Amino acid sequence: MTETRLPEIVLFDTLSGTKRTLEPLVPGRCGVYCCGPTVYGLTHLGNARAALVPDVMVRFLRHQGYDVRYVRNVTDIDDKIIARAAEEQLAPAELARKYADEYHRDMDDLGMLRPDVEPAVSGHLEPIIALIGSLVAKQLAYAADGDVYYRVRAFGPYGQLSKRSLDEMLEGAGSRIEVDPRKESPLDFALWKAAKPGEPAWDSPWGPGRPGWHIECSAMSSAHLGETFDIHTGGRDLIFPHHENEIAQSQGAHGPGTFARYWVHNGFINFDGEKMSKSLGNFFTTREITALYDPETVRCFLLTVHYRSGLNFELEAACPRCDRVLARAEQESGACAGCGAVTEPELLRAQVRFPGLEEADDRLAYVYTTLQRAGAFLDQGAPAAEPGPVLEHTAGMLVAFIAHMRNDFNTSGALGALSKPLAEINGLLDSGKGVDKGARRRTVERFVADFAEVARILGCFGADPGTWLARRRDLKAARVGLDTAKVEELVAARQAARLSRDFATADRLRAELAGLGVAVQDGPSGSVWTFA
Numbered sequence: 001m002t003e004t005r006l007p008e009i010v011l012f013d014t015l016s017g018t019k020r021t022l023e024p025l026v027p028g029r030c031g032v033y034c035c036g037p038t039v040y041g042l043t044h045l046g047n048a049r050a051a052l053v054p055d056v057m058v059r060f061l062r063h064q065g066y067d068v069r070y071v072r073n074v075t076d077i078d079d080k081i082i083a084r085a086a087e088e089q090l091a092p093a094e095l096a097r098k099y100a101d102e103y104h105r106d107m108d109d110l111g112m113l114r115p116d117v118e119p120a121v122s123g124h125l126e127p128i129i130a131l132i133g134s135l136v137a138k139q140l141a142y143a144a145d146g147d148v149y150y151r152v153r154a155f156g157p158y159g160q161l162s163k164r165s166l167d168e169m170l171e172g173a174g175s176r177i178e179v180d181p182r183k184e185s186p187l188d189f190a191l192w193k194a195a196k197p198g199e200p201a202w203d204s205p206w207g208p209g210r211p212g213w214h215i216e217c218s219a220m221s222s223a224h225l226g227e228t229f230d231i232h233t234g235g236r237d238l239i240f241p242h243h244e245n246e247i248a249q250s251q252g253a254h255g256p257g258t259f260a261r262y263w264v265h266n267g268f269i270n271f272d273g274e275k276m277s278k279s280l281g282n283f284f285t286t287r288e289i290t291a292l293y294d295p296e297t298v299r300c301f302l303l304t305v306h307y308r309s310g311l312n313f314e315l316e317a318a319c320p321r322c323d324r325v326l327a328r329a330e331q332e333s334g335a336c337a338g339c340g341a342v343t344e345p346e347l348l349r350a351q352v353r354f355p356g357l358e359e360a361d362d363r364l365a366y367v368y369t370t371l372q373r374a375g376a377f378l379d380q381g382a383p384a385a386e387p388g389p390v391l392e393h394t395a396g397m398l399v400a401f402i403a404h405m406r407n408d409f410n411t412s413g414a415l416g417a418l419s420k421p422l423a424e425i426n427g428l429l430d431s432g433k434g435v436d437k438g439a440r441r442r443t444v445e446r447f448v449a450d451f452a453e454v455a456r457i458l459g460c461f462g463a464d465p466g467t468w469l470a471r472r473r474d475l476k477a478a479r480v481g482l483d484t485a486k487v488e489e490l491v492a493a494r495q496a497a498r499l500s501r502d503f504a505t506a507d508r509l510r511a512e513l514a515g516l517g518v519a520v521q522d523g524p525s526g527s528v529w530t531f532a
């Protein structure tokens, strides 16, 4: 058997603080573990970004020939789940199932691949208890009143990932946390929590209880990827303490040099400058946003920024009376400093617009329009008879795109590499002037073929263009409050005027439609309208 050498891919590793070449444990294979959701509520864009980063990474590694095993866990036992279950009057397990289903619905909508394995805590009590037992046996953990804590001071390299010293952590902990007398040190964290009355509980050598949050990822990653595996991903907010604790647990139990070999962390989403998280409450759920925009627009928007950078999710709300765009403080109070009108928060929420999503939506419409035109062009003639040169930008598109992706999964650069080819193709479709007929045909053919590969890697641009554009038109009409029934009526009236050769009326109706921001295209199968 000959070993084929796979292309070199570099990625930024948080632990070393440098870009490193990916050298998997087993050549040609790659194990990826992603910290998944705690299922107690609907998802927001922060969850979507944390799932999208490994999604695109896995798609790209597979495209490059790697045999990837992708594991993402579900935290279905947790304090927040228990609290929310009480509010919704459901059993905790039932609530977790409900929101795991909702999570899948949102992620499927956004075009995320399902992981190869999706382990849940409730199905992994045995390996979790075994791992805690081995930490206790090694004096790295101790039992106290039915709880089990990790003895942080006993693990030398603690702080290596977050680059913090124990003293710094103690200082931080001292001001925040009441010192629990059962703990040897305020830094020690729970591996096992004794059950309180009425809470779900499992038997263990330390009495009935449930696992702490951190231990599950150590146990489930080694159950499905082995004690040592390649890439661990998660949001930056998980570096400390969650991932620091995962390392302490796994390396504590399995020895130095084990566990994740590359640590990949994505940046936050800033909601008008503030970090977006469930605790802030000032966020829109994924579902509220995909009711306004096609999920693919949301996906594209998230990919426009490098995964390690912060992503600003701006929103704009205009005063319903004077139409002035309100500043952040005005949005909060609902009081317009311009005209003095005060708007209820719920009404204002309905006025909100998302400039970043609008931009992504327009760009995606441009891509699909180009693909639609290219498809129509190719349908007209016979395939290119012979191989030969294609125009410069299209010829270099896929190579440039992949080069960006190989450099730390730079989707922002990769999307940028599509701009000139898109312009080149539109130019060719507008006019073939000065271009050899064969070269024109070959260039469009190559563009369509290579773009399909780009689509597979990004999980974007793969829909049927006509279907996508029609749905987008309807969503946009709903967003801007366009009366589509009236538009259809005007289009039909104009069509009738044209048929009876009443061009003055047809022109007047076209102008009326233009006033609504609508353009009409006349084709052999009738007239269709689009946004101008």
Ligand SMILES: [Zn+2]
Pocket (backbone or CB within 6 Å): 034, 035, 036, 217, 242, 246
């Ligand atoms: Zn985790």
Ligand SMILES: [Zn+2]
Pocket (backbone or CB within 6 Å): 319, 320, 321, 322, 323, 324, 336, 337, 338, 339, 340, 341
């Ligand atoms: Zn106003």
